[in-house]
Amino acid sequence: MPSTVASSRRTTQRLRRAEPLATVLPVRPWVVAPSGPVGDTAQRRARVRRALWRLALQGIEPTIAPDVWRKDGYLAGPDPARVRALVEALNADHAFVWAARGGYGAMRLLPALDHLLKVRDKAPLFLGFSDLTAVFPLLVRKGFRCVHGPVLSQVSDLVESGPAGFTSLTKVLKSHPIPPLTFSTPDPWFGDEIEGPLWGGNLTLCAALCGTPYSPDYSGAILFLEDVGEPAYRLDRMLTQLELSGVLQAVQAVLVGDPGVRGSEKKAVEQRLHLIRERWGIPVLTGLPIGHQRRNACLEVGRTVKLSATPLKAGKTNITIRWV
Incomplete structure (x- = not known):
């Protein structure tokens, strides 16, 4: 009997320690594709799958916008569709809006974005690099915070540790301040x-x-x-x-x-x-x-x-x- 009680106490303690984990909600950045195609080749689709798997292990579960998988030549869909998807994402209540890939095409959207986006006091953070460089100055002027960092499709290739690796990225996605x-x-x-x-x-x-x-x-x-x-x-x-x-x-x-x-x-x-x-x-x-x-x-x-x-x-x- 004493051993059973002791075992029960240990089990209860383990359950109590585990309880907070059950209440932690996954981080869900909203993924858009303002530039080049994301899933038009087997290699690109595989990179996205590996990235999603790696992120899921850290409690990060990106929501892929429906238009991300579109293709129009060297673009991820026609200009109007990419503008609409990006504007809707930036005007929603997402904490993070994340570019799926670079490539080319973001600068084609600038006049429409300038017209459609209003200046905001509290805006989501936009994360990307490469071709997304084109939209950074405009978005900052509109009140958005922009972080030059990995796109979703780069995640599977990042080194694990260090200030420029995967662990550092996950902290930013979980709303930790960007460290020096x-x-x-x-x-x-x-x-x-x-x-x-x-x-x-x-x-x-x-x-x-x-x-x-x-x-x-x-x-x-x-x-x-x-x-x-x-x-x-x-x-x-x-x-x-x-x-x-x-x-x-x-x-x-x-x-x-x-x-x-x-x-x-x-x-x-x-x-x-x-x-x-x-x-x-x-x-x-x-x-x-x-x-x-x-x-x-x-x-x-x-x-x-x-x-x-x-x-x-x-x-x-x-x-x-x-x-x-």
């Missing part, structure tokens, strides 16, 4: 701490928005950039576009993620970045853990940040991004 980000760079830092709004994202889209009403005000900003699949000469051309449009003269610093090039192409890009550093007298710092590979840290676009530097051995420097 520290990364190491071999590039020179000069001057004191730098404070300014954080703007940028995909270099192709930043360059494409130059000269349009949908480009942000880069005055005093900290610019961050990444890209994928572009040869060095095209990256050079887009950096030159930023230069000719006055962006690089206006910003206080440039942070560079994965440019998507390797070998001699990477060396050519590094030389171009060095020229920007010397010509405009600003820090140009590589090593930011963002991009299309296995690391993609979350950065809130349009928010004021402070950059500080800590010298390391072997000529490297730790750069820390803190939210103000």
Whole structure:
């Protein structure tokens, strides 16, 4: 009998400890596809399935909007359908609106979004990167919080830990504050701490928005950039576009993620970045853990940040991004 009572007590204690788990509701970000097709190939469908499985293990169960699976050539459906889906999602009570994939097509929606979206005091957070760079400045102007971070289809490839991995993403999806980000760079830092709004994202889209009403005000900003699949000469051309449009003269610093090039192409890009550093007298710092590979840290676009530097051995420097 005593052993039975003791066993019963242990069982009760286990049940009591388990009770709170039963009351935790899953996190349900709303997934939209403003850009390229999501399920048009077996490989893309498999990436989404793996992402959903990985997220479910952490209590995150995205709701896939019905139009996500549409296809219209290289777009995830006709422009009106993608506009409608995104506007409905942003005007609803979702805590998070999450892009399923990049690709191309978001900038085609800008005039309609500008017309249909009203300025909001309390708005959902929009998460994405790559082609979604196009909508960030407009959404921030409308009162939305925008986070440059992994799209749904990238989740299955992310490393597990670290500030740019899967664990960090899940914390953001569960409404934890975005933590400060520290990364190491071999590039020179000069001057004191730098404070300014954080703007940028995909270099192709930043360059494409130059000269349009949908480009942000880069005055005093900290610019961050990444890209994928572009040869060095095209990256050079887009950096030159930023230069000719006055962006690089206006910003206080440039942070560079994965440019998507390797070998001699990477060396050519590094030389171009060095020229920007010397010509405009600003820090140009590589090593930011963002991009299309296995690391993609979350950065809130349009928010004021402070950059500080800590010298390391072997000529490297730790750069820390803190939210103000």
